[in-house]
Amino acid sequence: MTLREVQEILEAEVFFGHDQLGMEVKTAFGADLMSDVLAFAKAGSLLLTGLTNPQIVRTSDVLDIAAIIIVRGKSPLPETIRLAEELNIPILGTKYILFETVGRLYMKGIVGCIEKVSDKRDFS
Amino acid sequence: MISHETVIYENSFSLEGRTFKNAGYISRQVKTLLQRMKLSKEVARRAAIVTYEAEINICSYAERGKIILQVTPKRIIIEAIDEGQGIADIKLAMKEGYSTATEKIRHMGFGAGMGLSNIKNFSDFFHITSKVGKGTHLKMIIRI
Numbered sequence: 001m002t003l004r005e006v007q008e009i010l011e012a013e014v015f016f017g018h019d020q021l022g023m024e025v026k027t028a029f030g031a032d033l034m035s036d037v038l039a040f041a042k043a044g045s046l047l048l049t050g051l052t053n054p055q056i057v058r059t060s061d062v063l064d065i066a067a068i069i070i071v072r073g074k075s076p077l078p079e080t081i082r083l084a085e086e087l088n089i090p091i092l093g094t095k096y097i098l099f100e101t102v103g104r105l106y107m108k109g110i111v112g113c114i115e116k117v118s119d120k121r122d123f124s
Numbered sequence: 125m126i127s128h129e130t131v132i133y134e135n136s137f138s139l140e141g142r143t144f145k146n147a148g149y150i151s152r153q154v155k156t157l158l159q160r161m162k163l164s165k166e167v168a169r170r171a172a173i174v175t176y177e178a179e180i181n182i183c184s185y186a187e188r189g190k191i192i193l194q195v196t197p198k199r200i201i202i203e204a205i206d207e208g209q210g211i212a213d214i215k216l217a218m219k220e221g222y223s224t225a226t227e228k229i230r231h232m233g234f235g236a237g238m239g240l241s242n243i244k245n246f247s248d249f250f251h252i253t254s255k256v257g258k259g260t261h262l263k264m265i266i267r268i
């Protein structure tokens with residue numbers, strides 16, 4: 001689905017990236033631990049997180065994350081939005097809690113970027 | 125091991141410790157440089173991941189540090205060298221879940237004790253040495 005559909009499903013505010021809402025997204029990863037995101041999230045996925053600091057943008061940039069969705073009604077810090085602009089990564093915010101955010105997207109066809117952790121190395 | 129290889133690119137970046145102000149800035153530069161060299165997306169991404177985790181550790185636990193990037197026709201060599209508290213028990217530090225991170229570090233989303241194992245997993249070769257009270261030296265190699 002498009003990022004615009006994601007935005008509509010989550011009634012999300014767009015903090016940055018209005019002009020990128022047409023991008024296609026298929027998978028997501030949700031976590032507040034950035035090292036877990038670094039270990040498991042795949043390129044092109046959505047990042048769902050409750051954190052609001054600039055490191056969510058740095059982490060997304062390193063991993064080629066498609067867009068960031070901040071959950072639980074939090075707003076990104078001003079320096080987080082500034083960095084998202086600089087690195088050109090869309091950043092949205094929803095009032096839904098993580099569980100509801102995930103459930104609503106899953107019902108509409110977004111799946112996890114991996115199903116389970118595996119022992120095999122996978123760098124995608 | 126690599127002495128016979130020609131280094132086709134080399135650069136060094138310095139980083140302030142004990143602050144997250146610039147954390148991630150070097151990994152972005154490393155990634156940009158590797159992308160410009162037309163290396164594969166996967167290789168650039170892995171190099172960025174290991175550099176980023178190394179940067180986060182310098183920002184978390186050291187006074188200052190530097191990242192050295194070398195590229196040869198066959199591999200990317202990344203070294204992270206810092207002056208800082210060092211690590212007393214490297215085997216323990218490498219264990220997933222072990223962390224001495226402060227509240228401030230956890231607040232940023234780090235301190236889950238996954239950094240060093242992430243670095244090891246995303247590298248083809250990883251070596252760490254450290255001296256308590258002096259500093260830590262990481263060496264990572266990613267095959268191109």
Ligand SMILES: Nc1ncnc2c1ncn2[C@@H]1O[C@H](COP(=O)(O)OP(=O)(O)O)[C@@H](O)[C@H]1O
Nearest residue numbers: 181185210217223224235236237238239240260
């Ligand atoms: N550059 C460093 N200097 C001093 N101590 C370090 C350094 N890197 C890692 N450590 C120690 O090793 C532990 C594990 O590191 P790591 O696997 O990156 O997890 P985390 O940073 O989440 O704690 C840290 O909590 C810290 O005690």
Ligand SMILES: [Mg+2]
Nearest residue numbers: 180181239240
């Ligand atoms: Mg760490």
